[in-house]
Amino acid sequence: MQAAAAKTDPANTTGEPVYQLRNVGKTYARNAIVALEGVNLTLNKGSFSAVIGSSGCGKSTLLKIMSGLIPPSTGRVVLQDRPVTGPRRDIGMMFQQATLFPWRTTLENIVLPIEIRDGKAAAKAAHEQGRALLELVGLKGFENTYPSELSGGMAQRASICRMLITEPAVLLLDEPFSALDELTRDFMNMELQRICTTRNATAFLVTHSIQEAVILSDVVYVMKPRPGRVAEVVTIDLPRPRTLDMMTTPKFGELVEHIRSSLDKEAFK
Amino acid sequence: MSNLERIADTAPATEEDTVWTEHVGWLDQVPRAVQMLFVFVVFVLVWDMVTRFGLVSPIILPTPAETLADMIFVGKNLATGGYMLPALWITLKEVFYGFLLAIAIGFTLGVIVGETAFGERAIMPYLVAIDTMPKVAFAPLFVAWLGFDIHSKVALAAFIATFPIIVGTAAGLHAADTNSRNLFKTMGASRWQTLIKMKLPMGLPQIFTGLKIGSVGVMAGAITGEFLGGGKGFGELIRTAASQLNTPRVFALILYLSIVGLALFAFVAWVQRRFVFWHKERAGLGGES
Ligand SMILES: Nc1ncnc2c1ncn2[C@@H]1O[C@H](COP(=O)(O)OP(=O)(O)OP(=O)(O)O)[C@@H](O)[C@H]1O
Numbered sequence: 001m002q003a004a005a006a007k008t009d010p011a012n013t014t015g016e017p018v019y020q021l022r023n024v025g026k027t028y029a030r031n032a033i034v035a036l037e038g039v040n041l042t043l044n045k046g047s048f049s050a051v052i053g054s055s056g057c058g059k060s061t062l063l064k065i066m067s068g069l070i071p072p073s074t075g076r077v078v079l080q081d082r083p084v085t086g087p088r089r090d091i092g093m094m095f096q097q098a099t100l101f102p103w104r105t106t107l108e109n110i111v112l113p114i115e116i117r118d119g120k121a122a123a124k125a126a127h128e129q130g131r132a133l134l135e136l137v138g139l140k141g142f143e144n145t146y147p148s149e150l151s152g153g154m155a156q157r158a159s160i161c162r163m164l165i166t167e168p169a170v171l172l173l174d175e176p177f178s179a180l181d182e183l184t185r186d187f188m189n190m191e192l193q194r195i196c197t198t199r200n201a202t203a204f205l206v207t208h209s210i211q212e213a214v215i216l217s218d219v220v221y222v223m224k225p226r227p228g229r230v231a232e233v234v235t236i237d238l239p240r241p242r243t244l245d246m247m248t249t250p251k252f253g254e255l256v257e258h259i260r261s262s263l264d265k266e267a268f269k
Numbered sequence: 270m271s272n273l274e275r276i277a278d279t280a281p282a283t284e285e286d287t288v289w290t291e292h293v294g295w296l297d298q299v300p301r302a303v304q305m306l307f308v309f310v311v312f313v314l315v316w317d318m319v320t321r322f323g324l325v326s327p328i329i330l331p332t333p334a335e336t337l338a339d340m341i342f343v344g345k346n347l348a349t350g351g352y353m354l355p356a357l358w359i360t361l362k363e364v365f366y367g368f369l370l371a372i373a374i375g376f377t378l379g380v381i382v383g384e385t386a387f388g389e390r391a392i393m394p395y396l397v398a399i400d401t402m403p404k405v406a407f408a409p410l411f412v413a414w415l416g417f418d419i420h421s422k423v424a425l426a427a428f429i430a431t432f433p434i435i436v437g438t439a440a441g442l443h444a445a446d447t448n449s450r451n452l453f454k455t456m457g458a459s460r461w462q463t464l465i466k467m468k469l470p471m472g473l474p475q476i477f478t479g480l481k482i483g484s485v486g487v488m489a490g491a492i493t494g495e496f497l498g499g500g501k502g503f504g505e506l507i508r509t510a511a512s513q514l515n516t517p518r519v520f521a522l523i524l525y526l527s528i529v530g531l532a533l534f535a536f537v538a539w540v541q542r543r544f545v546f547w548h549k550e551r552a553g554l555g556g557e558s
């Protein structure tokens with residue numbers, strides 16, 4: 001069994017560190033609620049990490065800090081050697097809802113980050129790139145449809161394109177597929193893996209599903225509530241590329257079981 | 270059907286389609302136009318009975334026939350450029366300028382109140398306070414300030430129509446959900462960009478609701494202004510006819526005015542359908558496709 005419990009970061013698989021959190025803490029409501037305490041983590045280039053934990057243990061808070069939406073109360077947050085002090089261009093973010101704007105076509109939605117950043121002309125120039133991304137996620141031909149005509153899974157795929165169009169250094173995903181049915185979600189997860197591999201993207205995923213975390217990740221962070229902190233870091237050394245078939249292997253089962261018992265322990269403590 | 274299911278299937282060999290009819294009341298099966306016509310005919314018949322059998326004095330309520338005759342008279346007068354046409358033109362101008370003014374002021378104040386914390390905290394309470402006042406009571410003031418010409422009527426019309434537009438705009442700007450806000454934040458959008466590219470478009474349904482309520486108020490404002498401040502508009506024609514106990518004329522004039530009001534409302538609804546094509550709600554009267 002390769003699940004190594006560690007207080008520090010495991011020396012992660014591939015490239016050099018991209019994103020580093022050191023001793024990050026967050027308190028809400030005038031220090032009454034400690035949402036996060038002493039979180040350390042390092043995302044290496046091209047790696048896929050997931051964070052899992054019970055509801056209210058601070059996962060979304062962690063992601064909001066990492067995306068520059070809210071400031072940490074304590075600790076250092078450093079992306080590509082620069083402290084994160086607000087939303088950044090090298091961060092791509094994806095939420096539970098697709099959040100496409102109904103008055104824009106799919107393609108116009110996808111180039112929106114470019115339009116915000118560099119203006120309408122640049123957005124126009126990015127249309128070609130947007131089309132290529134739509135093709136990448138299997139939405140070729142839906143460029144000019146409006147989001148109301150897309151299914152939930154298609155809308156989430158479009159929002160992946162929107163996240164990717166600015167070519168961010170890290171992708172932060174807050175339960176991106178939890179609103180989808182299980183079959184679609186498995187499919188989307190494999191798509192996500194493929195996209196991350198082809199683009200050598202660094203990804204950080206918040207999820208409630210242990211299977212999802214294990215099948216996608218190189219590292220799984222198990223979080224513990226009150227105060228929210230990383231209780232265990234589990235290295236997943238299943239071979240890549242991962243396939244859905246791996247979910248039936250004993251090794252996968254062991255890893256899932258290990259994380260589940262670790263979560264159970266937290267729940268009753 | 271899969272093999273597995275077929276084995277377990279105990280349905281008889283003679284298979285029929287399951288026919289399932291939903292019960293729809295006979296009245297609901299009638300086309301809408303016929304339904305509306307029906308209500309109209311019943312209304313006119315009752316009206317005719319009431320007048321025919323002398324239940325109400327003809328001075329109070331004219332017969333439908335008299336009213337129709339007077340409508341034709343007024344229509345001819347308007348069509349041939351008689352003395353009523355300039356009066357209608359004056360009222361139309363009041364409504365037009367009043368509405369433009371209300372849109373300009375209402376939208377500006379709505380954005381200030383909806384977008385800034387200062388506006389919401391410090392300005393909104395005063396607007397609510399003024400909104401609860403009977404605005405018609407300001408009419409004599411407007412006349413005193415702006416005279417008996419159309420200006421005082423434009424002011425009253427705009428005054429009445431401004432508040433729903435403020436409220437609609439402010440509510441529209443608050444309609445944006447946390448996800449959209451966070452998304453715009455993570456994209457590094459400025460406040461201006463967030464307003465223009467997200468909050469305003471997202472709030473258009475509410476803004477148009479405000480505009481539609483305003484379009485109704487602006488007519489009421491203009492006519493009230495004419496009742497209370499004189500002038501040479503359509504309201505003055507109504508007032509004169511009423512003082513001469515010419516009730517059929519009053520009815521006819523009111524009906525023409527309501528056509529104008531309906532046209533304005535329908536115009537706003539039409540613009541809404543052009544701009545808010547993505548919104549899936551009924552756009553109110555005349556808003557069904
Ligand atoms: N804006 C806020 N003000 C005060 N407390 C907050 C705020 N946001 C979150 N919290 C608190 O911080 C803690 C962590 O919340 P967070 O949303 O990060 O949890 P989570 O792990 O994402 O939960 P879930 O799995 O349900 O999404 C919770 O106890 C929550 O009540």
Ligand SMILES: [Mg+2]
Pocket residue numbers: 059060061
């Ligand atoms: Mg959450």
